[in-house]
Each structure stands twice: as C-alpha cells, then as structure tokens.
Amino acid sequence: MTKYSKVFLDLCASITDKRPRTVIEHILKHGQITTDELKTLYGYNHPPRAARDARERGVPLKTIRVTGPDGRKIAAYCFEDMGNIRFRCFDGRTGLSKAIKDKLVAQYGCRCFIYLEEMEYRDLQIDHRIPYEIAGEADELHVEDFMLLCASANRAKSWSCEHCENWKTAKDRTLCLTCYWAFPESCRHVVMRQVRRLDLIWQGAEISAYEHLKENAQSAGKNMPDFVKEILAKVVNL
Secondary structure: OOOOOHHHHHHHHHOOOHHHHHHHHHHHHHOOEEHHHHHHOOOOOOHHHHHHHHHHOOOOEEEEEEEOOOOOEEEEEEEOOHHHOOOOOOOOOOOOHHHHHHHHHHHHOOEOOOOOOEOOHHHOEEEEOOOHHHHOOOOOOOHHHEEEEOHHHHHHHHHHHHOOHHHHOOOOHHHHHOEOOOOHHHOOEEOOEOOOOOOOOOOHHHHHHHHHHHHHHHHOOOOHHHHHHHHHHHHOOO
C-alpha cells in the first residue's frame, strides 16, 4: 500500500463534502477509482465532475485509462506522483470557503447568483467565477473571484463550461470574464455563443403574479418565455 505524507493525509481529512470525499476515500483504499465505479457504486452520473471537485480542493489527480467490466477502455482517476508535489496548508479552496462564503452573503445576500433565488445558507455552494481549470488558484484569494450557486445552477454551469470551446482549447480567462456563467449581470456571450440569457424566479408573494402570467400566456396560446419577452418588448417600446 502506498504511503502518503501526513500533510497530504491531513489535506484529504479536511475535505468533508460528500462527492470529493467519496473519490478520495476510494482511491486511498483501492489506488484508483473508475468512471464506472463512480456511476454504479456511488450513483454519480457525471464522474468528471466528482474528480474535478477533488482537484479544486487541492488533491492532485491524474486521469488514466483502464479496462472496464465489458472489456472496453474507460477512464480512471488516481493520485499524482507524491514525490513531485509540494502541498501547502488548505490547498485549493479547503478551509477558506466558509470565510469567503460569509463575505459573499454579507455583500450580496443569501441567494444564488444565477437564479437570484433566496435560499438557506446551507443550500448555497461556493464556486469560482472563472473555472479552476482555466484560471487556476491565485496566490491570494479575493471574494470577487467567487460566486454563490444553488445546486441546480452549479450543475448547469459545470456542464456548460466543460462543453465550451474555450475550456477545451484556448483556456483564455478573459473570455470567461464576459460569459454569462461568470458574470450574468454583465455578460456578452454564453459559452462563446452570441446569445443573451435571463433566468427568472418567482418566490413567495410573487407566485401569484407568475400564475397570472401563466394563465394569460395559455389564453394567448403562447409559451411563457415568448409571452414574457413580448411583454418586455412592449414595455421598452421595441
């Protein structure tokens, strides 16, 4: 069994989120974890995201190819060569996330940055505005480099970013700065596509207004997005 340094084991022990911890504990026990195991044993339908979670928290993983149960080659994750790695305390986001999360809540309120939905503190997740795989981790972290997302928005952002051409090729952080998924309030594109996007949530007393809109849209034979866009166009005289 591979022997790991105390610094590395302390880093692993400090990670308590379920998904990255699942990856870490399986590798510590078995030496690697395959995409098939992440799906069949743990129910994660998007294994690369689970591996990414571990990497973002400072755990160095490499992707290898192994033979799957059906004889085909599949991806697996294992730790990088420990001899070539130097760890620093609270590598990645571990240990700093709560302090940054508290600052974000104090500045913007306890709400999702994408859907603007007010939520319980525990239901919000901290995420890099610019993906870790593109920008890496700065020596000094600033609160404005992060955002709070609900689980649904976080999954949607992860899927969109990982399918973006900038993610796959150029990895140009300046392109991310003008993307909807990093700065929805001032975006110029959505994952390199010249479209504009607005997500709306009706909560609490606003729900009655939503139901009224829905009834009117149905009476007009239109879907809600088109109906709302028509109303907005009339308001701004387009």
